[in-house]
Amino acid sequence: MKSKQLLLAIGGIEDKYIEEADLELNVSSFKGKGKKLMLSAWRYAPVAACAAIVLAAAISAWQNEYGLLQNPMRPVSDNSASIPKPAATPAQNGTPAENSTAAAVQSDSGESQLAHFFNIGAKVYVQ
Amino acid sequence: MEDDEIVELFWQRSESAIAATQIKYSKYCRSIAYSILRNYEDAQECVNDALVNVWNAIPPARPSVLCTFLGKITRNLSINALEKLKAQKRGLGQVPLVLSELDECVGQAECEALQRAELEAITDAVNAFLEQLDAEKRKVFVRRYWYASSLEEIACDYSMNVSKVKSILFRLRKKLKRELEKEGVSL
Numbered sequence: 001m002k003s004k005q006l007l008l009a010i011g012g013i014e015d016k017y018i019e020e021a022d023l024e025l026n027v028s029s030f031k032g033k034g035k036k037l038m039l040s041a042w043r044y045a046p047v048a049a050c051a052a053i054v055l056a057a058a059i060s061a062w063q064n065e066y067g068l069l070q071n072p073m074r075p076v077s078d079n080s081a082s083i084p085k086p087a088a089t090p091a092q093n094g095t096p097a098e099n100s101t102a103a104a105v106q107s108d109s110g111e112s113q114l115a116h117f118f119n120i121g122a123k124v125y126v127q
Numbered sequence: 128m129e130d131d132e133i134v135e136l137f138w139q140r141s142e143s144a145i146a147a148t149q150i151k152y153s154k155y156c157r158s159i160a161y162s163i164l165r166n167y168e169d170a171q172e173c174v175n176d177a178l179v180n181v182w183n184a185i186p187p188a189r190p191s192v193l194c195t196f197l198g199k200i201t202r203n204l205s206i207n208a209l210e211k212l213k214a215q216k217r218g219l220g221q222v223p224l225v226l227s228e229l230d231e232c233v234g235q236a237e238c239e240a241l242q243r244a245e246l247e248a249i250t251d252a253v254n255a256f257l258e259q260l261d262a263e264k265r266k267v268f269v270r271r272y273w274y275a276s277s278l279e280e281i282a283c284d285y286s287m288n289v290s291k292v293k294s295i296l297f298r299l300r301k302k303l304k305r306e307l308e309k310e311g312v313s314l
Contacts, residue, residue: 004206005245005246005249006249007206007272008203008206008246009246009249009250009253010250010253010272010273011199011202011203011206011273012199012246012247012250013250013253013254013257013269013273014254014257015191015192015195015196017254017257017265017269017273018195018198018199018269018273019192019194019195020262020265020266020269021265021266021267021269021270021273021274022155022194
């Protein structure tokens with residue numbers, strides 16, 4: 001009963017205080033809702049980032065498997081044999097290690113690019 | 128339409144005043160009633176009752192701020208409706224009726240005048256208390272105890288977390304109690 005009296009008494013407070021905390025006119029209420037939406041959107045950011053990484057990896061693996069897009073770092077195919085090779089420049093007549101590197105890159109052994117570079121690295125280290 | 132024009136229409140006893148009020152303030156009133164009742168149908172009923180009450184109150188009243196005038200009427204009607212609904216749910220449907228019948232024997236006019244004087248004293252004390260507060264705390268207090276907004280709604284609207292709203296309200300209640308005691312208001 002006492003709390004009801006207080007509730008009714010609060011009902012008679014000055015208009016300026018009621019207007020100040022207005023439900024609809026208060027601009028901060030809209031700001032707050034915007035902020036809440038932003039917060040809830042950011043909650044899914046890590047999930048979205050992980051999904052993007054997985055998707056990128058999957059696409060990359062699919063491309064490597066079926067070779068749909070030509071990767072400039074992939075070994076040159078046998079068709080390149082029909083193209084006349086330019087005369088060797090002095091820069092290309094380098095050390096044996098460099099020559100083996102070029103051969104490895106141009107070979108179409110079907111090994112992955114990573115394996116090629118690993119082999120090249122190992123040869124250079126041995127020499 | 129401006130508030131002054133709507134009030135003028137009420138004074139001319141034009142029914143378009145009700146339509147204009149409904150267009151401009153029905154959403155506001157419904158949100159107040161819904162905060163208290165948490166039921167759309169009951170809230171809508173209270174808004175309709177509030178419009179009838181405003182029609183009866185103007186004239187002679189000439190409110191300076193129509194929005195809060197309507198809001199106060201809606202709030203009081205919603206609180207009364209809530210009490211009735213609670214009584215019905217508890218199966219005490221007859222008790223409020225019996226009490227209201229007995230009120231006739233207790234010198235109602237004197238009782239009401241006394242209650243009104245007491246309420247006015249408490250309202251003055253609450254106004255003085257609100258005057259001292261900074262704007263943010265005052266808004267939180269009014270949103271909770273005038274608009275009956277939930278803690279989550281207040282937290283969302285003022286970019287706070289719920290625990291902060293709770294702690295602000297807890298401190299404000301303590302302070303209000305001290306102020307009321309200082310003013311000699313007995314509750």
